[in-house]
Amino acid sequence: MKNQIIQACVEAFEKKGFSETSIQEIVDRLGVTKGTFYYYFASKEQVLMTIHRRYIDELLIQQKELVRRADVSYTEKLYGLIRVLISNITPLGNSARVFHREYRHLNETHMKEVREKRNQVRxxxxxxxxxxxxxxxxxQDLKADIVTLGILGICNWSYQWFQSDGMFTDLEVADIFIDMISRGIEYS
Incomplete structure (x- = not known):
């Protein structure tokens, strides 16, 4: 039931926004009582934080696995990191939109945790x-911090417009981004 509550919240927060979604709407959607909701979560914000943790923790796991590889060049690592960000659109798209759009509703303690994890990704x-x-x-003349923010901006914004049933797959979009970025950063 806990995962069903989370999924119902992801769908509702993505569609209506965190502030506009009530706990009553969530439990009505699931056909359960508010008591069931409160058995698993103390508040709507706790669910939002759970969504954030699941999303960003999964990204961090995938990133860390990739960058630890000694058999991969930095170019391949960067391209892999871009693919990680984009390939999570299909399985985590709604969660990603909630993550990027609704984090401002977290309390300061939760916001601090999210910022720290976002900084790790960056x-x-x-x-x-x-x-x-x-x-x-x-x-050699690249500004790594600015290039990083540009890459993250490109990748993170794609969650707003990418459709998994659209003209391009997530990996095709990643490859288009990689081609565009590589032409600007490769050493020649």
Whole structure:
């Protein structure tokens, strides 16, 4: 039931927004009582935080697995990181939209945790770019922090418009982004 509550909240928050969704709507959607909701969650915000943790923790796991690989160049690591961000659209699309749009409704303690994890995601990408610059895989004049923010902006915004049943698959979109980015950062 806990996962059903989370999924119902993801769908409702994505459609109506966190503030406009009531607990009553969630339980009505599931055909359960508010007592059932409160058995699993103390508040609507706790569900929102659970959505955030699940989403970002999964991204961090995938990122860390990729960057630990010694058999992969920095270029391949960066491309893999882009694919991780984009390929999660299909399985996590609604959660991603909720993550990016509704985090402002978290209390300060939760907001701090989310910011720290978002910074981890950013710093992993930035470190790969810095290491790629040192290894002369990327242009020497790049500003790794700004390039990182650009990459994250491109990837994160795609959650707003990408449709899994659209013209391109998530991996095709990732490859288009990779091609566009690589033309600007590769060392020549």
């Amino acid at each position: 710093l992993i990408v930035e470190e790969v770019i810095r290491d790629g610059i040192k290894a002369k895989e990327f242009r």
